Each structure stands twice: as structure tokens, then as C-alpha cells.
Amino acid sequence: AIISSAALLNALELAKKKIDKVKIVISGAGSAALACANLYVLLGVKPENIIMFDKDGVLSSDRLDLSDLQKRYSHGHKNATLKEALSGADVFLGLSAGNILSPEMLLGMAKEPIVFAMANPIPEIDYDLAIATRKDIIMATGRSDNPNQVNNVLGFPYIFRGALDVRATKINEAMKMAAVKALAALAKESVPEQVNIAYGETKLIFGRDYIIPKPFDPRLISTVAPAVARAAMESGVALNPILDWQKYEEELLDRLGSDNKMVRLLANRAKTDPKRVVFAEADHLDVLKAAQIAYEDKIAFPILLGNKEIILELKQEIGFHAEVPIFDPKTKKEDKRRNEYAEIFWNSRQRRGISLLDSQKWMRERNYFAAMMVNQGDADAMVSGYSRSYPTVVKPLMQLIGKAPGISLIATTNMMMTNRGPMFLSDTAINPNPTADDLAKIALMTEKTVRMFGIEPVIAMVSFSNFGSSSHQSANKVR
Template sequence: MSKQSKRIEALVYHAKPTPGKIKVVPTKKYASQRDLSLAYSPGVAEPCLEIEKDVNNVYKYTAKGNLVAVISNGTAVLGLGNIGPEASKPVMEGKGLLFKIFADIDVFDIEVDTEDVDAFIETVKNIAPTFGGINLEDIKAPEAFEIERRLKEELDIPVMHDDQHGTAIISAAALINALEIAEKKIEDVKIVVSGAGAAAISCTRLYQACGARRENIVMLDSKGVIRDDRDNLTTQKAEFATDRKIDTLTEAMENADVFIGLSQPDIVTPEMLKSMSANPVVFAMANPVPEINYQLAIDTREDIIMATGRSDHPNQVNNVLGFPFIFRGALDVRATKINEEMKMAAVKALSKLAKEAVPEQVNIAYAETRLTFGKDYIIPKPFDPRLIAEVPPAVAKAAMESGVAQEPIEDWDRYKNSLLERLGSDNKLVRMLLSRAKTNPKRVVFAEADQLDVLKAAQITHDEGVAIPILLGRKDAIVKLMDEIEFDADVQIIDPKSDEELERKNRYAKAYWEKRKRQGVTIYSAEKKMRERNYYAAMMVNEGDADAVITGYSRNYPSVVKPMLELIGMAEGVARVATTNVMMT
């Protein structure tokens, strides 16, 4: 698609059939006169009086508790700069859309026509009673620091400037995992930060909170390296001024372990990458054009661990992994602020989630055959359905432990289920079955465990405690695949064709022969059948060595069901066998 075609497509998307991307939808019935009398006059007076008695009742009778304001003055919009409040509105509406689809949070976007810090703060304070939280967006530095600091001090609801903290949280989680893969310690690595705006300052502060040492950090702005002998540094820049006598990015990159780019396109050269230490970590997060082209970077260094802000490359540092879920957790415990403990909880939750087995729907969504923790997968994907159930609870728990939660959560399982139900991202039937399975995990034979998808299913059942998997198939193939997907659990692997299983195979053959000899089965044919995995798996269940079988991935239905009918048979008094199909849409 040409650049002009993309431009037209984007304009049509925003203009048709209805201008904009969000709207207000009623949550109560309004068809009858009775409904309207409850919604407005005279019925509305009752909740008004209850709120007058106790202002906290506003969370009980209004949408305040699930309503966030996305507020900007349009002074630092995406990569567009100071384009003004009206021109920033499509971005703010987009932010509202993301809040809703990822965390079921309602949003009013508010564009404020002032660049005066005091006037902006006063405006936000005056409208704050409407909202359960404030998301500041696209405000230029250094004003952004002052605005956020004062609003956090003066308001009793969560306030977060996402350009600062969103990027910081996601990139910190990615950095922790990247350094683990590179086998480096964060307290030892030399870090180069290109950029000194709100996002760069916030990222670097959070890296320090994770263990990075200030003396190992070099920060650059448009004038070059920020040195302690430079004049007219802002307070924020002075915080990261180095005493090293270097001036350029080229000098800073020599023997560096980590490059963090929040600056300009194409400023990093292949030569700079080559001068870095072994297994370099490079986060080129300028958007839409990173500090170095992704393909050029990986062609230059085979050992590089690379992330960008783009969705068309692995390891996208995308703020949508953070802000919807951080506000979700904060709102759900009615936190008075979003503090450092809550941000660090989000970092740890994201870092941990990237190391867990990836659901198949995520692989399908991103056209991947298998996503596993490694150089090309150091942070979760934005459409990972597990995010809603993992990050908000971590944030909410941190809010409670740090003393800023006004409505503590007591039943965490119930809370997690409520999060899943918010988006319909899980299915009640499946959740019920999983919950029941976890209470008493059964021994399940995966009869085609040498198939990648089957083995991944077995891995997930094991990791989530749903079942005790028994892997059936070619042992060498299973072991190789397990190594590829990092499935290193101590599980039983059985190859029906192997001589290692001779004793059990003979026992099964004899039992099969006893059961079927009147139908013409010989002991020889019984022994031959036991080399077939579906007959072997059915006998495992029949003889009490397993509780259930999963099969049929690569074979047709008749060849799969026949061994089950021959060996397991029907319960006493049952004359007909039926199957149940469940379709999830």
C-alpha cells in the first residue's frame, strides 16, 4: 500500500461512518417514562442526597470509579510535536479506545487550551471530581514533570503521565528479561540513553530503581552527551550528568551493554553497534522510524537483543501493555495515587508473564508458530489475553501493601474472574472446567505429543496445574521439541515402539487379547496393536495407568475412536456411545 493510500485509509477510518472513535453509551434502561423518572427527575435526587451525606457514595451511585480523563494540551503529540489541543484530539480519542478495549475503562478525552503550567493544573484540579483517575498525555518536558508532580500531591485520585511512566514500565520489564538472556546483571551494565525528554528521564529513573547504577549511565540530548560541566542544565538533565570526558554518541557507545533510544530516527550506525560489548541490548524506540533500522541492526550483530516501538518487529515496547492494566488495578482498589511500588509491580508482572507458556490464540493472532521466552520474545504481546488477569492484580496488591488502597480486595480468585468477564476474553464454561480440573488434576495421556501444538497444550496444562501430562510418541522427537519450547518439567515420556516399554506393552497386549480373543484377536495381533499409540493410550486408561486420553490431532476420527470403543468400552447399562462438540466463538 502506498503512503498516499495509507493516508486516505487513516482519514476515512476516522471520518466514516461517524466522526471520531468513541461515544457515550447508556448503562441503564431508558425505554419507559418510569425509567426516565429514575434516571433524571425526580429519582436522581435520591443518590444526590446520599452523596451529599458521604462523598464516597459517588463511587457507589455514579460511573466515577470506572472513568478516567485522558488530558493533554497537545504540546508533544506522538512524533508530531506541538500541534495544539484540537489536533491532539484524535490521539486522545485513540487512547480512550485502548483503555476501553484492553481494560474496560471508560474515558472522556479532554484537550486543554493552555501551555501555562499553573492554568493547566488548575483546570485539571477543577474537573477532577468527575473522574476516578487522570491520565496525562503528550505534554512537553520539562513542564510535564511539574504538572504531574503537583497533581499527584494535590489530588486524591490516581494521576499518571503515560508518556513518562508507560514507556518506562514496559521497557524496564523488557530490559530485565533481555539482560537475563544476555547473562548480565543490571547493576554492572553500561547504559547509553539517547534522549532527555519526559520518557527518557522516567525510563532511566526506573532502571535505577531496578538496580542500574547512575555512574554507569550516559545520557544524551540534541547537543550531545550531558556532562556535569555543561551550563544551563535542567534539574532533570543534571540528575544524569556524567563526569566522563566524552561528547558524542559514537564515544558513548564504545563497550556499552545497553542502548536506550527515545530520540531521533537513524542516529545509530552499524559501526556504533559493532563497538558495543558482547550480547548488546538495543531498544530503538523512536517512532515511527527507530534510531537504527531493525533489519540493519540484526544483520550487523547476530548476538543483539533488539526491541523497537513498532508492531512489525519482535519485542514491541508498546504502552498499551501498561496503562490500561495499571489504571484498572488502581481503580479497583480506589487507590489515591499510582506510586513507585505499583509501577514496579507492573514491571515484575510483565517480566514474569513473558517467561510463561504462550496461549495458542496469541501465536495465531501474531502469525507465529511458537512464541517462547528468548531474544525475539522478551515482553508479552499486546493482545495476550492473560494481561488483564495478571497485571491489575499485581498493581492492586502493591497499592494495598503500600497503604494507598481505600477498597482492599479480599477474594483474589473472584477478582481475577471478574477481570476476565469484563472483556469476555475468557469463557465461563472453560473457566469452570479449568477450575474444577485444578482441584483434582488427572493423569492425561497426550497420544500425539511429538506434534508441536499437542506438546504445547501439554506444557500449558502442566504449568497451570490443570492436569498431569503423560507424553506419548517418538521419544527423540518429543525431547527435541521440549528443548525448543523450554518445557523442562519432569514428566513421563512413553514411546510405544521402544523396547523400554516391553514389559508394560506385553501386559497390555495380554489384557487386550483376553478382552478380544472371541472376536478373532490373536496374541500376536494384540502385541502388534500395542505398538500403535491410540491402542496403547486406550489401554493405559483401561488398566488404570492414566485417567484420560487426548488424541485425534493428526489422525481421522474413525481411526481414533475405534481403539477407545474396543478397549475402554461402555459402562454397564449403556447401549449407545455419543460425542459432545463444544464450539467457542
């Protein structure tokens, strides 16, 4: 009931229909159907606008076999058929048997029909058949192989989590409504990339094919549980009120594992002082998604480099509607900036074999352009390397940004998440055969990097030698 209610709210919004005006037909009159109907009424549906059917036909006032709960919805006309009831109906809710909703019945429904065919394993109407019959349909089923799966796993774990955390004496209507509204609101937010990957989607965006969150969305625990806990407190059934909501949400997220905790640590630090970050390959979908996440999570202010037409097309595809700077270093529009950058580059490298013509040529290359933006303070950082080799990316960084004072060697560090927490590996891409002195410098730089993450470093030097089993020179220098 809670999940279908969240789906109903969002479906009505997409169909631009008012909840107190819609006509709903429900096939099924058992506990699940009644629970859905009752929650719909709490949301604003008028009971008299609900027509309900069971295996014996329409629930009407002349029937003597109805329970007290069913009598509330006994508004159907005597001997009315499902087809007749569906004529002009806005919503069909199926909690009964497979294949009872025909294409002809579906065609008789109102414009922008909302169909929740939730019988399992065979829904009341096949999803593909329904979509082929009505192009304007908004549909959900109970199946995972169709969009908009109405699944109790979206609610139960997190509703119970919120209720238990405040020691609620019961789960009341206010707590259910809070869960409904939290789920409905979550579907309108940008979807984490891990969810897109899990479901093989380019980008899930609020719309006909995405009206409720996916079961694997990691945000469910930090969205639904706090909403339920807060509702329990406000409705007076919580014995152990939560005093620090931010701490509570952090504790919930900690349950997702150390990798999630590390990402949140970095994101929270970045949010305190968001920087301007150049994404040098923004005309690649994955890079643009990263820029979108950085912007929407308030981690950074993205600057996009690449083919503007492609970037705008991809932005539309993934629902990235924010107005952010877009530069294509190769276009005439950037002549002035590109020539200024080329002049600066030439002045700094003319005694190292770089001509002005070379400088102008290099500034058409996005990694040089991005590095010069950082060099000149037009950006604070850059992200690159998605489609280019490591040397191609590193060379302009060394020429235009250079090493920090007191640093004579550069190296790369990769962070790998393990069950014991993050592990930092250096050097993974720059120095092919470092000396013992180089290894010491790399270790010291890595130590500083690890401390940036708030972690006390424990450093181990690795070679193929096992406890001094080899006297090879490459093992000796590590020793």
C-alpha cells in the same frame, strides 16, 4: 518507562549483567527519556552510569540550558560524541530520531549489548541491520513487526485498572515498580497458545527474541492489575482495599468473555484432582503443546505416546523441560508391556474373531495402546484424534473401554462458544441416522454432560422442518 524497565530487567538477566554496574547511554532527553532514566535508577542503575544526549549534544555539567531534571544526568564529558559515549557501553536507549546509531557505534559497545531503539516509525538503527552487525545483541524497538515491541498498551490499561479498582489517590513509584516486576515475571512464564497463533510463532520462549509479553496476551489483565492494586494498598494510597484476591482476579478474567470463563471453570475443576492423561499423538507439535499446558497449569499429569526422538526434539523446541513419561508402543523397549496388553486384549476378544497375533499387532498402534492403558488403570483418560479419523479413534475405545453401565448407545458432543455462552451440539460424528428412541437417549446423555459444566440445560431437537412444515419421516421422528 514501565515497559522498557521490564525489558531491561530481563535483558540484563539474559546478558548476565548486574544492574548497578551497567553503563547506559540515552539518546533523547525529553520527558520520555527522563521517565525511563528515573525508573532505571529506582531499579538499581547508578545515576552516574547514565550518559544522556539531546539534540544539542551530551548533557554535561557546563551546560546552562538544562532543566533541574536533566541536571541529574549531566555526567557526560564536554563535547563528547555519541560514538565516544557508546564505547564500552552496556545499554543504548533511543528516544530521539531514526538512523542515528551506526553499525560502527554498535560494534564499539560491550559484549552482549542491549539496544532499545524506540524512535517511531524509524528506529535509531534498523532491526535487521543491528542483528546482522552484532550476533550477541539483545534488541527491542517500538515496532510491532520486530520482536520485543516496547508498547505502552502493555501497561496503561492494566495499571489504570488496578489503580481504579482500589480507588488509588495517585499512581506512585511503588505501583509503577510493581507493574515493571509483574511484566518482567510474566515474560518468563509459558505463553498461551492463542498468543503463539496470533503472532505466527511455533512457541514463544523467554530469550533474546522474547523479553517482554506480547500486547495480545490475555494474562496481562490478571497479572499487572492485581500487582498494581496490591502495591497501592501497601503504599497507603488505596481508598477501597481488596479483601478477596482470588475473587478479584476471577472478576478481571471474566472481562475477557464467556469462553475464557468456561475454560477457567474446567481448569479449576481439573486442578482439584489432576488425572493421568495419555496423549496418543504426542509427536505432533500441537498435541505436545496441549500436554505442556496441561502440565504447567497443573490440570493433568501427561503421558506421551509416539516416536520418542521426535517428541524429545519437539519438547526442546517449545521449552517443555519437565520429565514426563514417554512411550513408543512400537519399540523393543515396550515389548513386555505391549505383550501383556496384547494378552489381555486377546483374552477379552478371542471369541470375537481376534487372534493373539492380531492382538500383538494392534498393541503396536498407539490408540489401542493408549486405550489399554486406561483399561488397566495405568492412565485415567486419553486424548486422540488429531491426525486420525474418528472411526480409527473410536473403535479401540469401544473394544477396550466400552460403554458405561446402563448405556446402550454412544454419541459425540461438541461445545461451541457463542456470545450468549456455550452451546452443546449432539450427535455430531457417530450415528448417521438415529431413530426417535436414539435421539431421546442422546438428549438424555447430553443433558448429563451439560450439567457437568454447571449449566442448566435447555434442549431443542433440530430438523429441517420449520414448525411442522414437512411430514417427512426424518422430521417426524424428531417431532
